[in-house]
Amino acid sequence: MINVSPPFKINPIGVVRSALKNIHDCPRQESEGAPGAWIEIAPQYTEAMDGLEAGDEIMVFTWMHLADRSRLKVHPRGNRGNPMKGVFATRSPHRPNPIGLHKTRITALEPPSRIKVEFLEVVDNTPVVDIKPGVFNPLFQTSLSD
């Protein structure tokens, strides 16, 4: 199945289960303290988890479903004292395509569908759209072969 014409359609492959119930509870940085969370993979995608192991660093891609997609400039970190910047120069969730990127570590796997992760600063019920292994060095990429 190839999807070459926009708009491209994304179906969630899973969902975040977290104690963070609303966006005001969310820390702005993981290093500012986010709780552990579960990722629950939808049944039709659990086969794609094969090979993930406790201890693995992963990148979790989410759909920031509460974002405002019409905003092209923001005050970084929501601070009006910071001059406005284009969203491509910030990590604001408010952006044309609100894809969230989160680096975390798997702490446990509960077959067939649950992945426990160390920290994830997103609210409960945030859709997960992809997971990739998280080796950042020296360079990382996704090529167009396997």
Place this chain on the structure above:
Amino acid sequence: MINVSPPFKINPIGVVRSALKNIHDCPRQESEGAPGAWIEIAPQYTEAMDGLEAGDEIMVFTWMHLADRSRLKVHPRGNRGNPMKGVFATRSPHRPNPIGLHKTRITALEPPSRIKVEFLEVVDNTPVVDIKPGVFNPLFQTSLSD
């Protein structure tokens, strides 16, 4: 504008212009030698580039439009000698939501819409769906505030 019900719709914010004209020319790793490339931002999104500068490390999110979205397991790096793995444990472009993630560096900006980058292992005309600043350490995230 909020988009909370799947399928989520992604519109490209730009496109890659590259000398790589087909997937067989693509190196599997940037470190294996990918050429410089241009990202051309669509006119309605150029405002979101404000604040990007030559020298910045960025993460470029692409839509790997040639990927097979039905594949849940692959032989890593396309080598049949490698045992099959779930796509979430690999960087295969073949995955349910073929979002590509590429770390690169801006080498030049050509206003109002063109960004020259150091390396990008994707084929010419690959849609770009997001750009974020690329500071990876110690942890990075996108929060739900600005």
